[in-house]
Amino acid sequence: MAKPVITLSDVAAAAGVSLSTASKALNGTDRISAATRQHVRTTADRLGFRHNALARSFARGRSQTIGVLTHRASNPFTRVVLASAATELGAKEQAILLYDARIDDHDVTESILQLRARRIDGVIVIGTGTSFPTPSLTSRFDVPVIYAFTYTEDPDDVTITSDDDEIGRVAIRHLLSKGRRKIAHITAEPHDNAAVRRAASAKEMLAEAGLEWAAPVRFGRWREDWGAEAAAAVLAESPDVDAIFCGSDAIARGAERAVRAAGRDVPGDVSLIGVDNWEELMHDQRDSRHLTTVDVGLEEIGRQVAAHLLEPDPKPGIQYVAPQVVTAETT
Amino acid sequence: MAKPVITLSDVAAAAGVSLSTASKALNGTDRISAATRQHVRTTADRLGFRHNALARSFARGRSQTIGVLTHRASNPFTRVVLASAATELGAKEQAILLYDARIDDHDVTESILQLRARRIDGVIVIGTGTSFPTPSLTSRFDVPVIYAFTYTEDPDDVTITSDDDEIGRVAIRHLLSKGRRKIAHITAEPHDNAAVRRAASAKEMLAEAGLEWAAPVRFGRWREDWGAEAAAAVLAESPDVDAIFCGSDAIARGAERAVRAAGRDVPGDVSLIGVDNWEELMHDQRDSRHLTTVDVGLEEIGRQVAAHLLEPDPKPGIQYVAPQVVTAETT
DNA sequence: AGGGGAAGCGAAAGCGGTTTCGCTGACCAA
DNA sequence: TTGGTCAGCGAAACCGCTTTCGCTTCCCCT
Numbered sequence: 001m002a003k004p005v006i007t008l009s010d011v012a013a014a015a016g017v018s019l020s021t022a023s024k025a026l027n028g029t030d031r032i033s034a035a036t037r038q039h040v041r042t043t044a045d046r047l048g049f050r051h052n053a054l055a056r057s058f059a060r061g062r063s064q065t066i067g068v069l070t071h072r073a074s075n076p077f078t079r080v081v082l083a084s085a086a087t088e089l090g091a092k093e094q095a096i097l098l099y100d101a102r103i104d105d106h107d108v109t110e111s112i113l114q115l116r117a118r119r120i121d122g123v124i125v126i127g128t129g130t131s132f133p134t135p136s137l138t139s140r141f142d143v144p145v146i147y148a149f150t151y152t153e154d155p156d157d158v159t160i161t162s163d164d165d166e167i168g169r170v171a172i173r174h175l176l177s178k179g180r181r182k183i184a185h186i187t188a189e190p191h192d193n194a195a196v197r198r199a200a201s202a203k204e205m206l207a208e209a210g211l212e213w214a215a216p217v218r219f220g221r222w223r224e225d226w227g228a229e230a231a232a233a234v235l236a237e238s239p240d241v242d243a244i245f246c247g248s249d250a251i252a253r254g255a256e257r258a259v260r261a262a263g264r265d266v267p268g269d270v271s272l273i274g275v276d277n278w279e280e281l282m283h284d285q286r287d288s289r290h291l292t293t294v295d296v297g298l299e300e301i302g303r304q305v306a307a308h309l310l311e312p313d314p315k316p317g318i319q320y321v322a323p324q325v326v327t328a329e330t331t
Numbered sequence: 332m333a334k335p336v337i338t339l340s341d342v343a344a345a346a347g348v349s350l351s352t353a354s355k356a357l358n359g360t361d362r363i364s365a366a367t368r369q370h371v372r373t374t375a376d377r378l379g380f381r382h383n384a385l386a387r388s389f390a391r392g393r394s395q396t397i398g399v400l401t402h403r404a405s406n407p408f409t410r411v412v413l414a415s416a417a418t419e420l421g422a423k424e425q426a427i428l429l430y431d432a433r434i435d436d437h438d439v440t441e442s443i444l445q446l447r448a449r450r451i452d453g454v455i456v457i458g459t460g461t462s463f464p465t466p467s468l469t470s471r472f473d474v475p476v477i478y479a480f481t482y483t484e485d486p487d488d489v490t491i492t493s494d495d496d497e498i499g500r501v502a503i504r505h506l507l508s509k510g511r512r513k514i515a516h517i518t519a520e521p522h523d524n525a526a527v528r529r530a531a532s533a534k535e536m537l538a539e540a541g542l543e544w545a546a547p548v549r550f551g552r553w554r555e556d557w558g559a560e561a562a563a564a565v566l567a568e569s570p571d572v573d574a575i576f577c578g579s580d581a582i583a584r585g586a587e588r589a590v591r592a593a594g595r596d597v598p599g600d601v602s603l604i605g606v607d608n609w610e611e612l613m614h615d616q617r618d619s620r621h622l623t624t625v626d627v628g629l630e631e632i633g634r635q636v637a638a639h640l641l642e643p644d645p646k647p648g649i650q651y652v653a654p655q656v657v658t659a660e661t662t
Numbered sequence: 663a664g665g666g667g668a669a670g671c672g673a674a675a676g677c678g679g680t681t682t683c684g685c686t687g688a689c690c691a692a
Numbered sequence: 693t694t695g696g697t698c699a700g701c702g703a704a705a706c707c708g709c710t711t712t713c714g715c716t717t718c719c720c721c722t
Contacts, residue, residue, distance in 0.1 A: 008709060018672045023710060030711085031669055053449040055708040058389040059677065064449075065396070065426050073418045074630065076613055082417070083410040090429035093445065095396050098421035114424065118384045118395075224621075250613075282407055282581075282609055290555075299405065339679060349702045354680060361681085362700055386678035390707065 006049045015043040026051075053093075057119075065095045066309065067120040069111065069137070071128050073100040077298060080281060081126050081149050084302025092310065094121070103127070103134060112140055122309045124148055130164055130194040146314065148305040149298065156316040160304050162296040163320035164194050168201030171245045171273050171294050174325045176205075180243035180271055182214035186230040186255060187247030190219040195247055198275070202245055214241045222247070227254025235262045235270075242270060243331075249274035249293055256291070256330065267292075272330040280326070289328035297321035337380045346374040357382075384424075388450075396426045397640065398451040400442065400468070402459050404431040408629060411612060412457050412480050415633025423641065425452070434458070434465060443471055453640045455479055461495055461525040477645065479636040480629065487647040491635045493627035494651035495525050499532030502576045502604050502625050505656045507536075511574035511602055513545035517561040517586060518578030521550040526578055529606070533576055545572050553578070558585025566593045566601075573601055574662075580605035580624055587622070587661065598623075603661040611657070620659035628652035 012022035017040060024030040025040035057063050066089055070078050086096050097118060102111040103125060115123065122143050127134045127150020136152040138145040147159040175183055185202060188195040199217050206212055215238040220226040227246060231254065234241055244259075246252035252274030259270050266272055277295035300321045308314045343353035348371060355361040356371035388394050397420055401409050417427050428449060433442040434456060446454065453474050458465045458481020467483040469476040478490040506514055516533060519526040530548050537543055546569040551557040558577060562585065565572055575590075577583035583605030590601050597603055608626035631652045639645045 007707095019709080020673080020711080021671055023708095024671085027710085031671085033670060036670080050444055050448045052708055054389050054392070054394050056710085058385050058679095058707090059709045059711085061385075061677080063385050068421075073414045079410045079414040083404045083413055086413070086417075086427070086429040087404045087431040090399075090431060093428070093449075095426040095428040095449075096417070097424070097426040098417040100418040100421060113381060117381045118424075118426075278613055282613065350679080351681080351703080352701055354678095355701090358680085362698095364700060367700080383678060387680085389677090390679045390681090392707080 005052075006047045007052070008049070011040065011044045011047055011049045014047060015040045061119060062121050063095075063119040064093060065097055065118060065120055066306075067115040067118070067123045068096050068098045068126060069102045069123060070098065070100050070126045071103045071134070073098060075128050076281065077128055077149060078126050080298040081302040081305070084299040085124060085126075085148065085306045086302075088303045088306035092306075094306075094310070096124075103137075108137065108140070112137075115141070122146070124305055124309060125150070127151075127161075130161055130197075131188075131192045133193075144309055144314070146305050146309045148301050151318060155318075158308065158314045158316055159318040160301050160308065160321065161318060162298075162301065163323055164197035165201040166320065167275055167294050167296065167323045168198040168203075168245075169205045170323055170325050171198075171275065172202045172205040172209075174273060174292070174327070174331065175243045175245060175271055176209055178243070178267075178271055178331050181211060182238070182240050182242045183211070183245060184215040184234045184238065184241045184243070185213060185217045185245045185247070186227060186234065186251055187217065187219060188222045188226075188251075195219065198247060214238055222250060224250045224254035227251030228258040229254070231255035231258035232262065235259065235264065244270060244272055246272060246274045249276040249278040249291060252291055252293070252330070267330050273325075275323075277326055279328075289326070290330065292328045292331040293326050295324045295326050297323060336383075337378045338383070339380070342371065342375045342378055342380045345378060346371045392450060393452050394426075394450040395424060396428055396449060396451055397637075398442075398446040398449070398454045399427050399429045399457060400433045400454060401429065401431050401457045402434045402465070404429060406459050407612065408459055408480060409457050411629040412633040412636070415630040416455060416457075416479070416637045417633075419634045419637035423637075425637075425641070427455075434468075439468065439471070443468075446472070453477070455636055455640060456481070458482075458492075461492055461528075462519075462523045464524075475640055475645070477636050477640045479632050482649060486649075489639065489645045489647055490649040491632050491639065491652065492649060493629075493632065494654055495528035496532040497651065498606055498625050498627065498654045499529040499534075499576075500536045501654055501656050502529075502606065503533045503536040503540075505604060505623070505658070505662065506574045506576060506602055507540055509574070509598075509602055509662050512542060513569070513571050513573045514542070514576060515546040515549075515565045515569065515572045515574070516544060516576045516578070517549045517551070517558060517565065517582055519551060519553045519557075519582075526550065529578060545569055553581060555581045555585035558582035559589040560585070562586035562589035563593065566590065566595065575601060575603050577603060577605045580607040580609040580622060583622055583624070583661070598661050604656075606654075608657055610659075620657065621661065623659045623662040624657050626655045626657050628654060 009019050012019045022040050024032050025037040099111050123145040125147045133153050134150040136154040136157055138157050149161050151159055215234045218230040244255055246255050252272050259266055264270050274291055274293040277293045340350050343350045353371050355363050356368040430442045454472055454476040456478045464484050465481040467485040467488055469488050480492050482490055546565050549561040575586055577586050583603050590597055595601050605622055605624040608624045
């Protein structure tokens with residue numbers, strides 16, 4: 001019966017103005033008298049007019065869509081950043097087009113052509129952490145590119161990522177605040193950028209307090225079994241250790257097992273702090289936390305990336321998201 | 332220098348045919364001689380022509396975009412389904428527009444209007460599991476709506492979700508295959524649909540083997556501390572229990588702690604199996620698994636939802652994804 | 663009173679395709 | 693031959709909105 005969908009010309013007709021005037025009035029662009037503008041707007045409201053977003057995008061040459069390139073979308077960290085960015089973008093009526101595993105596709109060119117055909121408004125590249133750099137793709141697009149949870153080798157790339165230096169500092173600061181002084185560190189590969197920076201900044205923080213590691217830093221892997229193995233070794237070698245800063249929650253979980261197996265109480269004898277905040281990622285609820293950890297701020301990274309991408313001119317360079325200590329039972 | 336972007340009329344001109352002929356030739360629609368079609372196609376390739384996806388969508392009235400409604404995008408389960416669906420859709424050049432927390436927004440109407448303005452091609456509703464139904468929104472859209480990881484009260488809604496009945500069965504079958512006969516069950520609230528169905532189907536499976544629960548089913552909450560509390564009680568009451576089917580991995584983790592605290596070996600004295608496959612969700616690596624669990628198939632749900640939504644006429648009703656037992660150290 | 667500038671609005675072009683419709687010519691049967 | 697079909701192609705309309713450009717008015721200054 002009633003015209004199912006109201007178009008701009010309907011509004012123009014009803015308001016007794018031209019199509020172009022109606023367009024300008026609704027968009028607030030160009031010179032239009034306040035009276036006309038108001039009149040058009042109220043009639044539009046009265047008719048229940050809604051812009052045809054598709055046509056609109058088309059005319060403007062922008063698609064209201066953001067391209068997202070990932071290394072592996074099923075990576076748990078990637079998923080968090082992705083969901084968070086998508087939420088933020090959705091709130092701004094921006095769709096996302098996900099190209100999984102296209103970051104280092106040997107033929108990224110194809111993805112890029114597809115994105116250009118789509119008239120993508122911008123690109124988000126989601127990495128898998130700060131352990132290794134991601135290749136820079138900025139110059140291959142003619143739209144803004146922003147990097148999340150990774151870093152590139154081009155210092156001018158717009159990047160938002162976690163702050164490994166600060167992670168090391170806040171972890172140690174937390175342990176110190178709990179009165180611990182004999183602190184050990186178990187972490188991943190010695191050539192892993194994130195592991196190295198966390199270890200180095202932690203050491204600096206200790207030095208500021210006039211301390212040093214209570215045992216040599218154990219470099220290994222980002223795995224639970226390594227955490228158990230290394231913790232056992234640490235306790236055997238330095239029985240007076242009263243806290244272990246673990247490079248990740250996986251390592252911390254293994255360490256806890258070993259510490260308990262060694263007959264020490266957690267956190268009575270030995271405090272443990274991890275990094276990643278897995279429990280939050282899993283439970284989605286604030287209750288029943290167990291492991292004290294450092295949240296690297298993945299959701300915040302996703303939010304900020306989405307926000308910055310839409311800004312006119314984001315400042316180039318790396319922007320760090322502050323890590324947060326999440327206190328629980330192990331300290 | 333060279334025309335930066337090739338348009339269809341360029342192709343038509345180069346091929347010496349009209350714009351409309353070129354369009355038809357490339358789309359394969361309408362009557363076109365094979366020779367002409369081929370000629371147009373090769374010239375298009377030669378020029379490196381790519382459709383302007385935006386204009387194309389516009390002309391066709393479809394946006395190549397899928398609307399996604401979630402209850403809470405930061406829920407870990409939701410994130411998995413979302414990432415999986417987005418990956419699948421991205422491979423098919425479909426973008427997604429995420430409306431978080433809009434499933435039961437008191438004013439869903441607004442979201443719906445926005446989606447319609449966008450000429451969304453379809454809608455995916457991602458729920459947070461089979462514990463409770465999601466309101467049906469199908470009738471409010473004029474495009475296909477599909478429900479993932481939840482169920483509605485309308486039996487005609489197209490739904491893809493996990494199979495609680497089968498979860499109970501495979502869990503018990505697995506324990507039986509490990510030679511266990513004294514099986515207990517710890518799960519969540521007695522009015523939780525998922526908990527109830529898993530418990531009921533598990534009981535049936537036991538009955539088929541001529542068995543029954545070795546201890547009364549413990550209903551409680553989906554939480555680790557409940558798992559610990561209930562497991563302790565089970566062991567105290569029925570010391571001969573040799574396996575516990577836990578309604579979730581969180582419960583299983585708590586149960587493991589309690590079993591060990593009671594001096595029993597896992598899996599020597601007591602086998603444990605959970606549900607959810609958290610470790611997979613976290614580690615993103617196959618190594619160092621600890622807990623035996625039932626994977627409910629979230630990624631598969633995401634994939635199927637994406638695939639089915641694009642099909643011409645998906646069959647109405649609930650379609651279940653088969654759960655998979657993931658064997659690890661606790662059985 | 664006359665001239666110039668700017669505000670306000672509409673006609674029309676354009677965006678890049680798809681699709682309807684009508685025209686031409688070939689082929690076939692009578 | 694002549695009339696009727698139908699395949700193949702192009703002209704033109706159309707999708708719904710934005711934006712350029714030019715035409716009126718109106719106002720103000722001299």
